[in-house]
Amino acid sequence: MLLLATISLNAQNIGINATGAVPAASAGLDVDFTNKGFLAPRVALTALNAAGPIAAPATSLLVYNTATAGVSPNNVTPGYYYWGGAAWVRFSTGGDDWKITGNANTVAGTNFLGTTNAQALNFRTSNLTRFTVANAYQVFAENNGTAALPFYSRSADPNTGMYFIGADILGFSTTGVERMRITNIGQVGVNTPAPAAGDLVSATSAAGKEWAINGYNALAMGSGVYAQTTNASNTYSAIEGSQSGAAAGGGGVYGIGNVLGTIGKANSITLQAFGVQGDNDGIWAALGGWQSGPWTARKVYGLGTVSTIIDGLNEGEKVTMSAPESPDILFMDFGTGQLNNGIIHVTIDPIFTKNIHVDAEHPIKIFVQLEGECNGVYVANKSASGFDVIELNGGTSNVSFSYSITANRANEVFTYSDGTTKVSDNINSRYHPVDLSFFKEQSSREGHKGRSLIKSRSLQMNNDGK
Structure with missing residues (x-):
């Protein structure tokens, strides 16, 4: 069968159809068939940035590429391309775009959301940038957030999360209230917006709570809370407690243990040092340590007397007895x-x-x-x-x-774990001179509690949680 097409030629346009219809006035070329398509020129491109096999293609020249060639990001695959003036531009197909309803044909490692150049990726709502993925492996929030609306949270609990309080100050909130902050000098404040000067960690117990800091360890070895100071000239504490309640029985440091409630240890074998020191209103005592000049081991050392408590004559009565003391050991x-x-x-x-x-x-x-x-x-x-x-x-x-x-x-x-020894001179310790500077130095810390590694404060006034 011989098929004939009618070509209509007008002064400004061309019409190709089977009916002889006049081409549309707005079209330079009007191809009109109900049972045929338009077959574009088929070429084998080599790369997006290579014009060949067409020499000097005109801008907007349309072809159908039949080849799979080139190296990413300039590789080509079969499909329609047009010449954009400097490179071939591929017509997007149904599987190339990111749909607002989601994509079902993605391949991990091949398909991605982002850029292929060194530019940041912005995420917007209401046409305002909310998050930015930078080219240096960073994700930026474009707003500081607040305790009530932290920038990092979750939809089920939007008032709990992380936010920026100010320049270089990071905050953490729950129920829309600040619970912890890390300052620009590395201090951590828990339940306090203003860590005391010099504290690395400051914690304040919440109303009705017994502890500002509670450490727990379930292993056969290890500690619930461990702190260490390492500076050779440091005269302050790794852990320091301060108690200001009015009820009797309160203490700055309190320990509970099945074997030992509280353990104090000093490591120095070259300095005058004691494991535990207590001080109240200028009356100090130290436990377990070395007194210098000559070196003498002391288990109880300080002002006041060594005393015990015994039963008095009356029911429930207790009285004090004191130990005799001597200038010699x-x-x-x-x-x-x-x-x-x-x-x-x-x-x-x-x-x-x-x-x-x-x-x-x-x-x-x-x-x-x-x-x-x-x-x-x-x-x-x-x-x-x-x-x-x-x-x-x-x-x-x-x-x-x-x-x-x-x-x-x-x-x-005394023999230490490394094999070294130290002799306690018990014989020549008659009226042993006291180095008061050591204890004055320790007592002087009372005005500088902020220099401890870990410090806790409790607002409780008694021990029944009120």
Whole structure:
């Protein structure tokens, strides 16, 4: 069958159709068929930025590319292209665009949302930029946000999240209220908008809560809360507690443990140092440490007296007893004996003997209390291991007696985990001079609590949560 098409030629346009209809006046070329299409020239392009195989293509020249060629981002695939003046531009197809209803033909690693040049990607609502993805792997919020409307949150809880309080100050909120901030000098404030000067972490307990800081550890080893200061000239604390409640029984630091409630440790073997120091109104005491010049190990050291509490005469009454004290470091022992025909040798407990020092300068002191009639007695042949009690005037009585022994404590050698040793000079510590500067320095920190690594403050006035 021979198919004929009618070509209508007018002065300004051309019409191609099967009916002989006049071409539309606004069209330079009017192709009109109900059962045929337009077949564009088919070429094999090599790259978007290469004109060939067409020489000097005119801007807007339309072709259908049949080849898959080139290297990204200038590669070409089969489809319609037009020459944009400097490169081929591909006509988008249904699978090339991002749809507002979502895309179903994406391939991870191949398809993406973004740019292929070094320009930032902006996200807008109401034609205002809300987020920017920069070319340096950063995501910027274009607004600081507030505690009630933090810039980073979630739809189910929009008043909880992270926001910027000011220049270089990061805030965190819950229920629209600031709970924590990190300042521009690295301080962290929990439930306080103004961490005290010098504090790394400041925490204030919320109303009705018992703790400003609560640490928990469930492992076989490790601590619930650990703090450390490392500067060699630092005279302040890794953890410092301050309690200002009016109720009796409150404390700056309180510990609970199945074995030890509170542990204090000082690591220095070259400085005067103690594991624990307490101070109230100028009356200080230290526990577990070394006193310098000469080095002497002390377990209790400070002002005031060493005391204990015992039952009084009345029901529920308690009274205080104080320990005797001496200018020397002494051990004491007590015992009883009985003369046998006016004489007896007393052997001192060998454990006591092992831990005392006896020489001409530091003699052992023995005091005898008779418990019956005789000519009187004297002590002879004294040594660290024993002594003789002899009746005067050659007496031969068998009287009983009690005695007390006092002697200087022997020096003690302490061996550390690294094998080094340190000797506590217990023998030459009579009226041991006190370095008051050490304790004045510790007490002076009272006005500088802000220099601690971790500090907590509780607003509680008693211990029932009110």
